[in-house]
Structure formats: C-alpha cells, structure tokens
Amino acid sequence: MAEPSGSARDPEAVSRFVEHFAAQLVEAGLPRMPARVFGALLASDTGVLTSAQLGEQLKISPAAVSGAVRYLARQRMVSREREPGSRRERYRVHGDQWYEALTNRETVIRRWEEALREGVGSLGPDTPAGRRLAETLAFFEFVEKEVEAMMDRWRAHREERFGRG
Amino acid sequence: MAEPSGSARDPEAVSRFVEHFAAQLVEAGLPRMPARVFGALLASDTGVLTSAQLGEQLKISPAAVSGAVRYLARQRMVSREREPGSRRERYRVHGDQWYEALTNRETVIRRWEEALREGVGSLGPDTPAGRRLAETLAFFEFVEKEVEAMMDRWRAHREERFGRG
DNA sequence: CGCGGCATTCACAACTTTGTGAAGTTAAGG
DNA sequence: CCTTAACTTCACAAAGTTGTGAATGCCGCG
Numbered sequence: 001m002a003e004p005s006g007s008a009r010d011p012e013a014v015s016r017f018v019e020h021f022a023a024q025l026v027e028a029g030l031p032r033m034p035a036r037v038f039g040a041l042l043a044s045d046t047g048v049l050t051s052a053q054l055g056e057q058l059k060i061s062p063a064a065v066s067g068a069v070r071y072l073a074r075q076r077m078v079s080r081e082r083e084p085g086s087r088r089e090r091y092r093v094h095g096d097q098w099y100e101a102l103t104n105r106e107t108v109i110r111r112w113e114e115a116l117r118e119g120v121g122s123l124g125p126d127t128p129a130g131r132r133l134a135e136t137l138a139f140f141e142f143v144e145k146e147v148e149a150m151m152d153r154w155r156a157h158r159e160e161r162f163g164r165g
Numbered sequence: 166m167a168e169p170s171g172s173a174r175d176p177e178a179v180s181r182f183v184e185h186f187a188a189q190l191v192e193a194g195l196p197r198m199p200a201r202v203f204g205a206l207l208a209s210d211t212g213v214l215t216s217a218q219l220g221e222q223l224k225i226s227p228a229a230v231s232g233a234v235r236y237l238a239r240q241r242m243v244s245r246e247r248e249p250g251s252r253r254e255r256y257r258v259h260g261d262q263w264y265e266a267l268t269n270r271e272t273v274i275r276r277w278e279e280a281l282r283e284g285v286g287s288l289g290p291d292t293p294a295g296r297r298l299a300e301t302l303a304f305f306e307f308v309e310k311e312v313e314a315m316m317d318r319w320r321a322h323r324e325e326r327f328g329r330g
Numbered sequence: 331c332g333c334g335g336c337a338t339t340c341a342c343a344a345c346t347t348t349g350t351g352a353a354g355t356t357a358a359g360g
Numbered sequence: 361c362c363t364t365a366a367c368t369t370c371a372c373a374a375a376g377t378t379g380t381g382a383a384t385g386c387c388g389c390g
Contacts, residue, residue: 009288017284024276029194033349042301043284045293051367061350066368087357087366095297099304111189119182119208123174128210132260135327136207139264142322146315154307162300198379216337226380231338252336252387 011057014043018058033060033068038077041093048092050083076101096158103151113140176222179208183223198225198233203242206258213257215248241266261323268316278305 018039025035036058041049049057051065058065069091072078077098078091116137123130183204190200201223206214214222216230223230234256237243242263243256281302288295 009292009294013287014294017280017287021277021280021284024273024280027276028273031348042297043288043294047293047297062367063351063369064349067349070368085358089367093297095300099301108189108193111192112186115182115186115189119186122178122182123208127174128212129174129179129208132207132212132258135260135323136264138323138326139319142319143315146318150308150311150315153311154304157307158300158303161303196378227337228339228381229379232379235338250388254337 009045015057017043031068031071033064034071034075034077036060037065037068037091038072038093041078041091047095048081048090050088050090052088054091100151103147109140109144113137113144116140174210180222182208196233196236198229199236199240199242201225202230202233202256203237203258206243206256212260213246213255215253215255217253219256265316268312274305274309278302278309281305 018036021042022032022035022039025038026032030038037054040054040057041047051062051069054060054065054069055062060068069078069080072091073080078093079097081090081092082088083090116133119133120130120137123133125131125134183201186207187197187200187204190203191197195203202219205219205222206212216227216234219225219230219234220227225233234243234245237256238245243258244262246255246257247253248255281298284298285295285302288298290296290299
C-alpha cells in the first residue's frame, strides 16, 4: 500500500486499481474493455479523459476505445462531450450519474417481468407453475418500487454526507 | 396466447416461456445452459425435475445438465436432493429461496466494495479520484444495508399476499 | 460381490466474442 | 476547397467459451 504523496499520482497504483476493479465488473457481466475504460475514468482525477488518453493508459487501439465508449454511453454509464474547437472527444463519469445508471438495471427487471407475465398467461394463473411465476413476478414488481424509494433516501443521505456533488 | 385447459400442460407453451425467459437471463449475464435449466425448473409444476427430464425437455446432453446444475447450485439458485433409494438426483427451485439468492448479488457488491476500498487507500482519500471512489463505496455500503431491510419488508408483504409458501 | 443405471469428468470441436489494422467519414483550420 | 486530425466502421484473425461424446466413477440392488 504505497503512500500517495500529495499531488503525484503513481501510475502503477492507478493501473492496479483499474485492473482489479474492472475484473470485478467483468465477473458481474460487463464486457472487458468497457469495464477497463470505466475503471480508468473512475480513477482519473477529473473524471474526464480523452480517447487518446484512454488508449495510451490502457494500451488499447482507438477502435477498442471507440467500442467500449459506445457501450458505456448506451448504458448511460458515461457521457460524451465535444471539446470545443477541436474534434477531440472527452468522456466523463458524473460521480452520481453513473450509479443512477447502474440502478437502470431496472430496465433488466422490466424485461424479466414481461417474460414472467407472458409465462403466467400462457401457463395459466391457477396452475402450480403459474402461481410460482406470479409470485416471482410480484417480487420483481415489489423490488422495482422499493428501489425508487431507496434512491431517494440515498440522495438525501449523500447530500448530508458529501454535500451536493 | 393459448388457453391452458385445466391440467394439460402445453409443452410448446412451456418451451416458449422457458426460452424467452432464459434469453433475458442470458442478457443479464447468466450463461445459457444454466439459464435454460433454471427456466425449466421455474416453469415446472412441482418445481422439481430430474436430470433426465431436464435433458429431454431442453434437448441437451447429460454433461450439459451436469454443468448447468453445478453452476446454479453454486449460486444457490437451486438445491439438489437425492431421490431416496435411487442414484437419481432431483433439482429444485424453492419458490422463495431463489430470489433470496438473487439478492446474494450482495456477494458481488462486497467484491466491488473491496476493490474500491483498495483504490481509496492507494490513491489517497484526499485526492479528487480518491474522493470519487469513496463516494461510490459509500453508495454500495448504503445499498447493502437497504437491501437487507427491503427483503424483510418483502417477506412480510409476501406472507400477507400469498400466505407462507 | 458384481451388475446396471446415473452422474460426472475430460478432451475436443463448433461457435461466439473480442480486439486489431486499415479504410472510411466528418469537421476544423488554413 | 483542400488538408489533416480526430473518431468510427469493417473484415478478419486470435482467443475464449460452450456443449458434446466417450470414458470414468459411484452406488443401490440383486
């Protein structure tokens, strides 16, 4: 555990974190390049990096950066901004925006709910299997509602502890 | 949307649900065979199937069943039981047990927390990047606590609506 | 004690995913 | 309007994953 001295960032320490954290994200289902890019952004001082910086730091081609960023933007995990007066593009994690997006796994939940609803319908709500599916469906509906409330509580908790970002 | 007539299960309708639901799980990061096996169990009347039944219904080899079941058991999504007086094994989804297990994504959360803690330590809690990681970490810690409370509320809600399973 | 049915393991082949180099596209700056 | 510096797209090669058949192991039963 190296002591970071004031303003000098130890690139090796950064890289270690990035790779380790990315590995966890990969294990959770994220593709590798998006995970690494996201990690690099999280660990950057400003939370903003250009495509070139990402490529150099992670030792990957511009194409890979492009693909990763496109993926992350789709998931609302980063936002892209044009650097004014240049064709350079910059990618940003918003501190908060990104876990709001993680909560967007509710999109996933909605898909599950849909499939379950279809199942209840076609198997019959009064069959044993249908009842099991219905209960599962009820669980997800419950969670979806609860998560919303939870995020409200988080925002309050956060403001109190960190002040507005 | 076919009308299920009393007790006769339409295998085609079952299959349609299984494949559709499994596809959603796959999209969320589950390997395909485990997803299909899990779907088949969810859609079965008793919630219990033997290896042979799974193989036949899903048209997959015993080896594939074995692998899928091992995966699901690791994740606590199904439990295995020996059929008394036979070397046959049976696999079960517990109605409740399984989404308790899904909540076990807290295991995933813990891994993330660990990686983030390491990052805060090695980048320094007073650097901009360190602060960002710390806030992210705080978010996951918050969620972890909240999820526990949510599951308590769910169990109550469930009992009221479905009676104990 | 040995037979027979089940499940598991292993090596391999088919398939899918992933990252790269190179060509293509867009827009700033002269 | 041409040049040039970005980003993006495309086709392909490399790497990884997945499911199968065959061999092996395990255990209840006769």
